[in-house]
Amino acid sequence: MLAEAKMGGVFSLFFCGCIFALALGQFALVYKFGDGGIYSFDILLLVFCLAALSFFIIKRKKIQVTVPGMLLCSFCLIGGISLAFSPIKLSSSELLVAGAYLVRLATYVLFYICLHNLVTAGLLKTGTIEKAVVVSGVFLFIAGIIQLIVFPNLGLISDLYDWDPHKNRMFATFFDPNFLGMYFVICLGISIKRMKRSALASTLLVCTYVFCLAEKEGFPNICFYFGTTSFFSGTKDTNQAYRHHRPK
Known part of the structure; x- marks a missing residue:
């Protein structure tokens, strides 16, 4: 219980760091390519999700996916399929930008699922x-x-x-x-x-x-x-x- 309480504090600080990085907006830009870019909050959100998923897997806790989460995952899946088999011919740069936005959306969906499970487990208020x-x-x-x-x-x-x-x-x-x-x-x-x-x-x-x-x-x-x-x-x-x- 003490270890989980400490992990709850870590996840709380990590979440606050993600929100602060989001508030930095354009000043959080790490790498720019075409019409897209990678921001520090993109990286932090992905690391946050991987850390949360790793914690639940190690502790053998059940990961719950709500109905909105399922719908969002389905939307990302459909988006990925439509991008891969699109009849519209896209250039390599356009594919890169579209794929980057899809990955960002999928990361946000995963972030939502992780937050829901952390709150349910009492690790995040x-x-x-x-x-x-x-x-x-x-x-x-x-x-x-x-x-x-x-x-x-x-x-x-x-x-x-x-x-x-x-x-x-x-x-x-x-x-x-x-x-x-x-x-x-x-x-x-x-x-x-x-x-x-x-x-x-x-x-x-x-x-x-x-x-x-x-x-x-x-x-x-x-x-x-x-x-x-x-x-x-x-x-x-x-x-x-x-x-x-x-x-x-």
């Missing part, structure tokens, strides 16, 4: 996962504020690295405001999940929604629209139920 993601979001937000002040125009180097010429938009280390906005949606969703339904949570949600409207980001707008409506609808129903059943 969901609170640790949530805190790591939220802290990375705070890091990205601070980095984005600094980027807006120091380097607001990505168009100055877009021709050199084939990036979109975003100007006066927060892109932080991702160099993509849309991708960054989606990551913020995930972080805010986790934050609200961890908060009690209160006036503070309601104010935070509305203010963030208004901020996203100002940013004109389509995906966050949709997410926060449905999040806001469902949140206040649930709160209203709860208040009505309380008034109906409260003691007189």
